[in-house]
Amino acid sequence: MDTSKLRLQLRQHINCLSGLFKPAFGRERIFPAALYVHRFRCGKPTCHCAGGEPHSRLVLSIWRNTNKKTVCSAPSAHQEVLRRHTEAYRQLRQTRAKFRLWSKRTLQLLDKLEQARTVSLSDLGVKEQNPSEKEQL
Numbered sequence: 001m002d003t004s005k006l007r008l009q010l011r012q013h014i015n016c017l018s019g020l021f022k023p024a025f026g027r028e029r030i031f032p033a034a035l036y037v038h039r040f041r042c043g044k045p046t047c048h049c050a051g052g053e054p055h056s057r058l059v060l061s062i063w064r065n066t067n068k069k070t071v072c073s074a075p076s077a078h079q080e081v082l083r084r085h086t087e088a089y090r091q092l093r094q095t096r097a098k099f100r101l102w103s104k105r106t107l108q109l110l111d112k113l114e115q116a117r118t119v120s121l122s123d124l125g126v127k128e129q130n131p132s133e134k135e136q137l
Contacts, residue, residue, distance in 0.1 A: 006113045013102075013109060020098055023091040030092055031085035033062040035074060060086075 039054040041047075049055050058074040060082065074082050121128050 003113065003116045006109060006116055010106070010109045010113065013105060017102060020102060021095060023088070023095045026088060026091070028088040029085055030089040031082060032089050033060045033082075033086050034090070035060055035079075035082055035086045038071075 036059060037056050038059045039056045041049045041054045044050065058076075058079055060072055060074050062070045062072070064070060
């Protein structure tokens with residue numbers, strides 16, 4: 001590929017970086033968990049969930065430093081605060097994932113640019129010696 005096209009692609013790719021980190025500069029506190037609705041049937045044959053809508057409750061799935069996940073009910077008094085903090089955490093993790101992809105693409109473009117700009121000895125007019133010729137010197 002033409003080096004000028006590669007440089008242009010790299011420049012455009014680098015310009016995408018400025019908006020990527022917006023969630024990282026947020027002031028909202030984060031809570032490393034996911035907040036979701038857990039739906040379940042209790043198993044009692046006379047319960048309304050047996051033939052209709054299942055029970056539901058808001059739960060937190062919390063990640064610990066030991067790579068273990070804990071699931072617990074979200075206290076109803078704190079659900080809105082938990083929702084904001086877990087959403088801020090989710091956005092920050094998405095930013096990290098996008099940056100990882102951005103970095104990978106950047107390295108690919110740099111590798112292509114390096115390959116396109118690399119010259120060989122024959123391009124420079126230098127004759128390469130065979131290994132047997134080197135021994136005779």
